Amino acid sequence: MANAQNIVKQNVAGAFFVDQTCISCSNCRDLAPQNFEDAGEFFAVFNQPANAVQTAQSLDAMVCCPVGAIGIKSENKHQFNLKKATESVPKEIASSQGKVFYLGFNSPDSYGGKAYFIKSNSGNWMVESPKFTRHLVEWIKSQGGIDFIFLSHRDDVAQASDYAKEFGAKRIIHREDLDAEPNSEITIEGIEAITYGSDIIIIPQPGHTKGHCMLLFDEHFLFTGDVLTSDKEGKLAQGRYCWYSWKVQQESLQRLSAYKFSTTLPSHGQSVVASHSEMQAQLKAIVSVPHQ
Numbered sequence: 277m278a279n280a281q282n283i284v285k286q287n288v289a290g291a292f293f294v295d296q297t298c299i300s301c302s303n304c305r306d307l308a309p310q311n312f313e314d315a316g317e318f319f320a321v322f323n324q325p326a327n328a329v330q331t332a333q334s335l336d337a338m339v340c341c342p343v344g345a346i347g348i349k350s351e352n353k354h355q356f357n358l359k360k361a362t363e364s365v366p367k368e369i370a371s372s373q374g375k376v377f378y379l380g381f382n383s384p385d386s387y388g389g390k391a392y393f394i395k396s397n398s399g400n401w402m403v404e405s406p407k408f409t410r411h412l413v414e415w416i417k418s419q420g421g422i423d424f425i426f427l428s429h430r431d432d433v434a435q436a437s438d439y440a441k442e443f444g445a446k447r448i449i450h451r452e453d454l455d456a457e458p459n460s461e462i463t464i465e466g467i468e469a470i471t472y473g474s475d476i477i478i479i480p481q482p483g484h485t486k487g488h489c490m491l492l493f494d495e496h497f498l499f500t501g502d503v504l505t506s507d508k509e510g511k512l513a514q515g516r517y518c519w520y521s522w523k524v525q526q527e528s529l530q531r532l533s534a535y536k537f538s539t540t541l542p543s544h545g546q547s548v549v550a551s552h553s554e555m556q557a558q559l560k561a562i563v564s565v566p567h568q
């Protein structure tokens with residue numbers, strides 16, 4: 277729970293604050309971009325919520341903060357319905373027609389990476405892993421459980437083993453990153469894409485790590501792991517970190533242009549929503565500029 281005695285000094289006065297346990301994962305800015313911003317060593321509340329939408333987004337940021345670094349001053353708590361805020365997560369992704377959800381409750385074990393849930397015609401999928409919470413377990417049960425847990429790469433396995441055990445789900449990870457989740461039930465090999473049912477394609481995209489993969493759902497939603505994120509203009513950008521090879525990542529992204537997608541759902545950063553053709557143009561712009 278956030279501690280008002282340990283507050284980040286850049287917070288503006290008001291109900292919401294960030295304390296110094298913040299790990300600078302940026303998830304609060306992704307969820308409430310009008311209110312939270314990078315303050316250097318930590319994130320901070322730069323603007324207190326000014327309307328109902330910003331209040332709801334700031335409450336989402338608080339519920340989903342991986343380390344509980346966001347708080348509401350005790351004298352203001354009566355103004356907010358915290359139980360309702362918790363119950364409002366997971367969140368349906370716009371335009372998914374009830375098929376894709378952001379699960380919230382980001383795990384500190386994946387440095388606050390986002391996890392998602394897909395209702396596919398090959399079964400229910402968890403993409404990456406959130407914290408293992410009773411609230412999420414009950415919500416997932418209400419959706420019919422989990423058949424597969426897709427792990428994009430070694431950094432984001434978090435509590436996948438707990439969810440696999442709870443739901444009898446099969447974990448999927450590339451062989452090159454298998455040591456991060458060694459008891460995974462399914463391993464991906466090489467760089468050939470693999471199809472599940474008629475609407476899921478797993479696309480190996482080595483670079484960030486040797487075994488990084490993406491998942492494409494319904495020729496629409498691309499779960500990009502740590503390879504693609506968004507820039508300040510809301511366009512596609514490569515993630516800041518690369519642990520294996522920028523050159524190999526560049527080659528992977530060239531292969532990605534063979535696929536149609538119009539919404540990216542990254543582990544870190546905001547979604548990019550664009551037409552297929554605009555997305556291809558943005559991808560091309562990234563691929564044409566080699567990373568250092």
Ligand code: SF4
Nearest residue numbers: 298299301302304341
């Ligand atoms: S979500 Fe929490 S840990 Fe992440 S940047 Fe915001 S306050 Fe810090």
Ligand SMILES: [Fe+2]
Nearest residue numbers: 429431484502
């Ligand atoms: Fe990563």
